[in-house]
Amino acid sequence: MITLRQSPFDLLERLEQQVAQAERVPAAEVLEHADGYTVRLELPGVDRNSIDVKATDRTLVISAERHASLDPAIENNPQQLLSEFRPGNWSRSxxxxxxxDRDQLRASYRDGILEIQAAKAENRTTVSVTVES
Structure with missing residues (x-):
């Protein structure tokens, strides 16, 4: 028999936090070609300078930050009635x-879409190890 030691309200709060975090993670599309991969992410409202793309041997890590900002036309009267924009940091791998092939990694950002072209590495390193007695 399983017993809950947490209040149902604590569970609902945790669920709300997880949903809020999931809303910040951008939608992605990953395509494989004969010579590489294409990764596209939806990043509306993200400044190009806050996007960071890193690659290791087989992993691509993308992180960015969406800043909360007011419309310059409204700055003189900052009474905000509604905002569903979710500012914050996120990372996706x-x-x-x-x-x-990390030398051929290319990224472009246009109209809120980040597109990364990653070529497959052709040379694979093989290491031989001698067994000592």
Whole structure:
């Protein structure tokens, strides 16, 4: 028999926090081609300078920050009636089945869409180890 030691209200608050976090993670699209991968993310309202793209052998990590901002036309009267924009930091990672060629990694950001072209690495490093007695 399972017993709950938390209040149902605590569980609802935790669920609300998880939903808020999930809303911040951008929608993604990952395509595989014969020679590489294409990753697209929806990033409306994100400044290009806050986007960080890093690649390791088989992993691509993208992080960014969406700042809360007021419309300059409204700055003189900052009474905000409603805001559903979610400012904050987020990070997303993608793992690929084949190694990435980090020298050929390209990223472009246009109309709120970040597109990353990652070529597959052609040379694979093989290491031989001698067993000592």
């Amino acid at each position: 993608f793992r690929f089945s084949q190694p990435l």
